[in-house]
Amino acid sequence: MIRVELAKLFRRPRTYVIAGLLCALPFTVAVFLATTRIPPPPGQGGAFLSAVLSNGTLYPAAAMALVLPVFLPVSVAVLAGDSVAGEASTGTLRYLLIRPVGRSRLLVAKLVSLVTFVLFAIMTVLITSYVTGLVLFGVGTSAAGVTLPPDVTSLSGVTISPAGLVLRLLGTVAYIVISMLGVAAIALFLSTVTDSALGAAMGALAVLVTSQVLVTLDAAAAIRPYLPTRYWLAWVDFFREPVLWRDIERGAGIQLVYLVVLLGAAWANFLTKDIAN
Amino acid sequence: MITTRDLTKRFGRTVAVDGVDLHVREGDRYGLLGPNGSGKTTLVRMLLGLVFATRGEIEVLGQPVPKRVREVLPSIGAMVEGPGAYPNLSGRTNLALFDAAGPGGSRRDRRKRVDEALERVGLAGIDRRPVRAYSLGMRQRLGLAGALLRTPRLLILDEPTNGLDPRGIREIRDLLAELNGEGATVFLSSHLLAEVDALCTRVGVMDRGRLVVQDELDDLRTPTGRVTVGTPTPERALALLDGRVENHQGQFLTVRHDDPGTLNAELVAAGVTVTALAVERRTLEQVVLDATTTSADRVEAGR
Incomplete structure (x- = not known):
């Protein structure tokens, strides 16, 4: 079933359209930055955006900071919201279940397919933005070429080795996947509740937007640590020297709790649901 | 093949299926008739474990449903309320994915199985067009092909000739009779009397959730x-x-x-x-009209 889900994912043009859109945003930003050379003032604009002007190899990290807050969660919410409700509305859900595909298995396959999509999207963004960074901003002080990326300066002003950069990027990818799994779990749960793919996606986005607003609201400080989006940008701490693990660990922990609770709810709901459409 | 006892399903306050004792024997061509909204589709969905009964028991191919429905489903070919397919993929790809999704059947024979099923329903020549471009009748045939993929012992078909033209209806009827001749039990629901009259040997009539008639067609035509x-x-x-x-x-x-x-x-x-x-x-129409009260989609003025 997992193979079938992956085949469906990669046979749908929308997968590539979304990935293309995700890549287009950092590219557009890069073009503007490279032509004007006006860096955002420190503390404003996306993370790493000032740093990339002097070193293009950091651009993948900057690209992550650009797509993560809105674009990536929106696309994950749309796909996850569609995963069960979309099958229900095309009428294929009932045919899968009488094939028979176990209901739990179907959910697991959907989740695997979502993780694959997130990884695929992030990888395309990382690769395109790396190339974009190299081409538009160069490799900074050392001109050794693409084959041997020079050391990059971390945000704290210390240099880290290329291998270290790759490790930190991998950590970033893992952290973002976990964060997006939280989003996917919300939308997947809603997708088992309603037969409207759009409704499920909207519901998940409503949760995220509410959470984003509450994160910035001091009056809501008491619940802030438990909001799903609170630690989304904690992956930036991978680029500090030494790595600041506190928020990363808390963020991953929160997402895991959301994941377990919501997937449990989705599973319990889906297993006992009447497929009546 | 199918036995239900006191099968009942409530959706909130409405009773969709009410104390149905269905009995389909091996080799039957069973036609379930009834007006729209009489509970036929809900009954079919319960037989397949898609909808869970409020009360009562179901036994299909000797196994309790929904408890062990996964053991019997591989021997059942079914179509429930219209065909379902991924609109962006071709009919062939749809069937291949559908085939791959479930257990059994080796990968090597998949192509062959798909081709045979398409051949049987008269879609042998379909090209790579996506299902989106299919006519309603073609989709219906594709749905039937999906039901026939694994040479089922029991066919459960909900409105199988929906959207087909007279020639198509005839073809499907002949196909079902042929499959029945090869040993498959056919259970179909329909609101088309002529369809059941021409194909079935046994008839059940549903009215407002209850099974009001269940008998051999010849015995009903008194x-x-x-x-x-x-x-x-x-x-x-x-x-x-x-x-x-x-x-x-x-x-x-x-x-x-x-x-x-x-x-x-x-x-x-x-x-x-x-x-x-x-x-x-008595014509089948007379039997059905005598047994049923009013059309469920008729809305009388309130008093």
């Missing part, structure tokens, strides 16, 4: 106590059978009489030439 008589001299027959003729159209008379044999003798003795003589039987 004589109405009338005989149709054809004669070139209807005036003479009219004079003879005075008062017993209920209808007179051209050379045909409908006569209230229990025994066509004695009626014939009576007519011949009186010198009336008889060219045709037939016992009038």
Whole structure:
């Protein structure tokens, strides 16, 4: 079933359209930055955006900071919201279940397919933005070429080795996947509740937007640590020297709790649901 | 093959299926009739473990459903309320994915299975067009092909000829009869009397959630106590059978009489030439109309 889900994912043009859109945003930003050379003032604009002007190899990290807050969660919410409700509305859900595909298995396959999509999207963004960074901003002080990326300066002003950069990027990818799994779990749960793919996606986005607003609201400080989006940008701490693990660990922990609770709810709901459409 | 006892399903306050004792035997061609909204589809969904019963028991192919439905589903080919397919993929790809999704069947034979199923439903020549571009009839055939992928012992089909033209309906009917001849039990639901009349040997009629009739089709077509008589001299027959003729159209008379044999003798003795003589039987339509109350999609003015 997992193979079938992956085949469906990669046979749908929308997968590539979304990935293309995700890549287009950092590219557009890069073009503007490279032509004007006006860096955002420190503390404003996306993370790493000032740093990339002097070193293009950091651009993948900057690209992550650009797509993560809105674009990536929106696309994950749309796909996850569609995963069960979309099958229900095309009428294929009932045919899968009488094939028979176990209901739990179907959910697991959907989740695997979502993780694959997130990884695929992030990888395309990382690769395109790396190339974009190299081409538009160069490799900074050392001109050794693409084959041997020079050391990059971390945000704290210390240099880290290329291998270290790759490790930190991998950590970033893992952290973002976990964060997006939280989003996917919300939308997947809603997708088992309603037969409207759009409704499920909207519901998940409503949760995220509410959470984003509450994160910035001091009056809501008491619940802030438990909001799903609170630690989304904690992956930036991978680029500090030494790595600041506190928020990363808390963020991953929160997402895991959301994941377990919501997937449990989705599973319990889906297993006992009447497929009546 | 299918046995239910006191099967009941409530959706909130409405009772969709109410105490149904369904009995489908091996080799049957069972037609489930009933007006729209009488609970046919809900009943079919419960048999397949898609909808869970509020009360009652289901046994399909000797196994309790939904408890062990996954053991019996591989031997069942089903179509539930219209076909379902991924609109952006071709019919062939749809079937291949559907085939791959479930257990059993090796990858090597997949192509062959898909081709055979398409051949059987008359879609052997479909190209790479996506299902989005298919006509309703083609989708219906594709849905049937999906049901036939694994040569099922039991076919459960909900409105199988929906959207097909008369020729298509005939083809599907022949296909189902052929499959039945090869040993498959066919259970289909329909609101089309003619379809059930032409194909089925056993009939169930549902009305507002209840199974009000379940019998052999031949037993349901009981004589109405009338005989149709054809004669070139209807005036003479009219004079003879005075008062017993209920209808007179051209050379045909409908006569209230229990025994066509004695009626014939009576007519011949009186010198009336008889060219045709037939016992009038209840039509399936009459059976259904007698058993059901009102169409569920009819909305009367409130009082």
